Amino acid sequence: MGNCQASEAATVVIQHPEGKTERLYWPTPAAEVMKSNPGHHVALVTLCVAEAKSGGGGESRSSVRFTHVRLLKPKDMLLVGKVYKLITSQEVSKALRQRRHLEKHRQLQQSTSRGGGEAAQTDRTAEAQAGKQERPRAAKSSAAATRQWRPSLQSISEGMS
Known part of the structure; x- marks a missing residue:
């Protein structure tokens, strides 16, 4: 008799x-699997089960898989x-496009709910200008970080003994 079921699980x-x-x-x-299957990506699949309890005193539960x-x-x-x-x-590229579209749509909804599209536009330009001002300082600090330490x-x- 063998233990063939254990080897199938492993x-x-x-x-x-x-x-x-x-x-x-x-x-x-x-990478090895991707090389043997060009044009494909590898994804980990996990099954999630969410249980929702009903609001009443009943025992009925619905599960969503x-x-x-x-x-x-x-x-x-x-x-x-x-x-x-x-x-x-x-x-993969289709899913990424959909995700970017949803993120842009959410940002647009949040900006309109805050008080208008013009305020959000000025916030974006202010952030972009602040980012441009910070970049030269970062370049200077990275140049200093690459300097090598030289012992002095x-x-x-030596005296004659």
């Missing part, structure tokens, strides 16, 4: 976009026992 599972499932039996860098996907850097390791998904570069030793005279 794998890195990679789900391909076309439905194929790949299993690796050792930790692998994400959703997956959380986090893109991995090429230097990250794919760990045994985790599930990863290959995502095409087009999907006093000479010791």
Whole structure:
């Protein structure tokens, strides 16, 4: 009799976009998987379950299941026992565009709720000018930081004994 179920759990599972499932039996860098699948990124998939209790005295609970996907850097390791998904570069760029659009939309809503678009515009220009003024000082301090330390030793005279 064997313990084959334990060996199945100790794998890195990679789900391909076309439905194929790949299993690796050792930790692998994400860069290696990306090299073998050009045009794809590796993402860690985690299943999250959120339970919401009803406001009344009843026992009814509703659970919401959703997956959380986090893109991995090429230097990250794919760990045994985790599930990863290959995502095409087009999907990644589309998601990034959507995220930027949502952030801009939220900022626009916040600026209009504060008191108008003109005040937000003047705030942005003031921040940009302040950033420009701070940059030259940072360059001067970084130049000073690259200076090497040179010891100043006093000479010791050697006497005849």
